[in-house]
Amino acid sequence: MNISHHFDDATLMAYASGSLPQGMALLVACHLHWCSECRQRVQEAEAIGGSLLTQIAPLPLDSQALDQVLARLDLNDQDVLGDAMAEEVSAQILKPQVQIPGDIPPPLYHYLQKPLDQLPWKRLGYGAHQLDLHLGGPGATRLLRLAPGVSVPHHSHSGSELTLVLRGSYTDEFGRFAAGDVADLDGEAHHQPIVDTDQDCICLIATDAPLKFSGLMGRLVQPLIGL
Structure with missing residues (x-):
């Protein structure tokens, strides 16, 4: 996979610190599954965070304190707890391996549990x-599917x-985005993505606020489509 577009440093720092909303954290995790460059940058961000923690008195x-924590966890019966953990480990080992489609990163497949073409669009x-x-x-946080x-x-x-392309590609004012690419946009960005291939473009999109459509038609349909 030839990835050309990556996350901003601020986004990866927020992911490493655990401060991103759930949907955005999911999208970042999906991109990291495909992108070795961003995985390396997250590791560097985590190292920086760890170094800062060592400087805190x-x-x-x-x-x-320890007795209070153990009391709240109710760990009096260690045998029962051990048996439960052993059963869980055995279940995971014996669980049949699921063949995940190549256009769905495993973190996303955890939520979908089926191929993209079989989803209830x-x-x-x-x-x-x-x-x-x-x-x-x-x-x-949603999947968006657009025809050519x-x-x-x-x-x-x-x-x-945040937008992650899962299948196909689109072009906008910031360039061409294909499978694996991410668009990391803030409130200053204005754009109009258009599908530029002969197959559907499917993207995972996470926002922390509604979009602001420029045209009258977009503003009229926005309450109906929920974007």
């Missing part, structure tokens, strides 16, 4: 379908928008 713990309009992952939190030649209305963003 430790605070003394209460002498009863919801029609938005001519040549456009979506699937809301209902992850909760601010914004939304179809474009998203020209828009900007109220907040941040």
